[in-house]
Amino acid sequence: MGAAARLYFGALLSTGDMITDVVMIARYFAAGRSGFAWFCVGLIATSMAMQLLTVFFQHHKKPKGMKLDMLLVVTCLKPAADAYKTASGQEGEEHHVMSPRVELVVFRVLETVCESIPGCILQLLAILEAESAPGATELLSVTLSIMATAFAGSVISYDFDCDPDKRMADPLFYGYVPDDGRMTVMALMMGVASCQIAARSLCVALLLNMSLGWIYLVELGVYLLYKVARGDFFYWMPVTGVIQWLLAIFVRVFVKIITDFTCCFHFRHPYELGGLYFSANLLMGHLGVFAATYFYCEISQEGAAISNSLLWITVGGTSSLFFVFFAAFLITINEGYGRTFFSPKTSRDCVEDKFRLYKNPASKLSMLDESSHLLVRIREELKAYIGEKWEEWERERPPFWTAKFIRGLPYDMLPAAKQRELEAEGGGSRGSHRAKMSFFESVFEADDEDDEDEASE
Secondary structure (H helix, E strand, O other): OOHHHHHHHHHHHHHHHHHHHHHHHHHHHHOOOHHHHHHHHHHHHHHHHHHHHHHHHHHOOOOOOHHHHHHHHHOOOHHHHHHHHHHOOOOOOOOOOOOHHHHHHHHHHHHHHHHHHHHHHHHHHHHHHOOOOOOHHHHHHHHHHHHHHHHHHHHHHHHHHHOHHHHHHOOOOOOOOOOOOHHHHHHHHHHHHHHHHHHHHHHHHHHHHOOOOHHHHHHHHHHHHHHHHOOOOOOOOOOOHHHHHHHHHHHHHHHHHHHHHHOOHHHHOOOOOOHHHHHHHHHHHHHHHHHHHHHHHHHOOOOOOOOHHHHHHHHHHHHHHHHHHHHHHHHHOOOOOHHHHOOOOOHHHHHHHHHHHOOOHHHHOOOOOOOHHHHHHHHHHHHHHHHHHHHHHHHHOOOOOOHHHHHOOOHHHOOHHHHHHHHHOOOOOOOOHHHHHHHHHHHHHHHHHHHHHHHHO
């Protein structure tokens, strides 16, 4: 499935989901179930508020473009605009905190976590508490919510894995989608994700019906404690102080939720859940829906809109299909990538492997624009490697060796001679970003002029 096809298919699912959500809100009001209706309205408002906050975070260093992005959020055009920007290969501005691809993923995650997932749970809860069996409209709305959420998670994984830059920078993780049969892999990912969100959403709906929704909050807390215990709590984005703590809590919880409900394969990355926790989490989720169904059937009364036998058939069928699709997926992907679904690596382990195992300099240095806490164990080795190769890279100018790349290097990673030159220009460790930027740009311009002079001679 090409980028344009995914864009149009995703837009079609999102539009259909939005239309059926509006129809269901109207039906809830008409049926006197205003609590469900207002909750749906609140989910939409929350999603927009979180997206507006993210726009501010993206542009807080320089407000240029902030108003346009906020307008796109309010008009529900932000996902389409981000998809077009990513598909056309546009690069972000210097002041942006996230690249266009990361920004696209973040906004998909926000919409999925704040609106699609809770909306699906809410509609299933409404069906469980209804006095009559669900009609075609209710079933269509739930189905579109499941498919839209499944597509969002699947396309994140697919796009990241097929990105040539990511495959070059981290070939041990990216590259499981084969060149032949990509449509088959995408279809299996959609099947896995659809079953996952159906099972997980039903589990939470059953827990809420029994006033046991707090169990899922405990699960989220256990996950955060697991990350803390492994020294893997802080996120990879290069922020510090209070923002580092807030970002870690915010992103860890959101990624856990979206993985729980979509089985987004990208989040098995050591920077996110990690392969071992990812797979164990999937297994526990399906055991959880069987446990919730058992206790619900024990206390439910006869005559409910959904009979116990139908509920067991739904749960058993959904979980069985999940494991069938998942097994077929593991068989279909490229050989050697199955291990990434069971790897116990942490973020720091991943960074060390990139530096020590890869021969390509671009891959070895791909972590330099990430949080400094990930480099603690290899910082001195990394500095020595850069110092050793600096003159060779300046002379040969490999593709990754640009003024922008060098500007992004931490000051203490620069060779001593370059530090002295930079300090002389006023761009040292305490110097301004503008001075550092102009210094390296002038160096590259001077080198280019020398190359042109040699060519003319």
